[in-house]
Amino acid sequence: MSDLSAQKCEACRADAPRVSDEELAVLIKQIPDWVPEVRDGIMQLERVFKFKNFKLALEFTNKVGAMAEDEGHHPGLLTEWGKVTVTWWSHSIKGLHKNDFVCAAKTDDVFAAL
Numbered sequence: 762m763s764d765l766s767a768q769k770c771e772a773c774r775a776d777a778p779r780v781s782d783e784e785l786a787v788l789i790k791q792i793p794d795w796v797p798e799v800r801d802g803i804m805q806l807e808r809v810f811k812f813k814n815f816k817l818a819l820e821f822t823n824k825v826g827a828m829a830e831d832e833g834h835h836p837g838l839l840t841e842w843g844k845v846t847v848t849w850w851s852h853s854i855k856g857l858h859k860n861d862f863v864c865a866a867k868t869d870d871v872f873a874a875l
């Protein structure tokens with residue numbers, strides 16, 4: 762478990778600050794497999810996880826979903842044969858909050874524990 766994944770998501774209000782470029786540069790080092798990408802004008806974190814078949818991809822999807830419910834913070838999940846694309850961003854602030862980095866690290870832990 763990393764420093765980040767040991768943390769809990771905090772309530773994210775519409776006036777919460779987005780992570781700055783400097784904060785992003787520090788945080789992304791803790792989740793090196795995640796790629797920051799701007800989509801529809803919104804900065805997001807994305808990682809593609811590979812699996813041997815659809816069943817395992819679905820099992821991972823459900824475990825990430827359970828973690829998300831527990832955290833009260835929810836990702837984009839695209840489940841396909843042999844892969845799951847996970848995307849984290851904070852809807853309320855249309856960008857990245859620390860919560861997204863915490864949940865990306867927790868997603869890595871879910872994958873590592875499969």
Ligand SMILES: C[C@H](O)[C@H](O)[C@H]1CNC2=NC(N)=NC(=O)C2=N1
Pocket residue numbers: 773833834835836849850851852853854
């Ligand atoms: C009311 C509820 O807590 C909010 O809508 C939460 C739910 N999950 C969420 N998930 C994400 N990724 N961003 C949010 O802003 C968000 N808001």
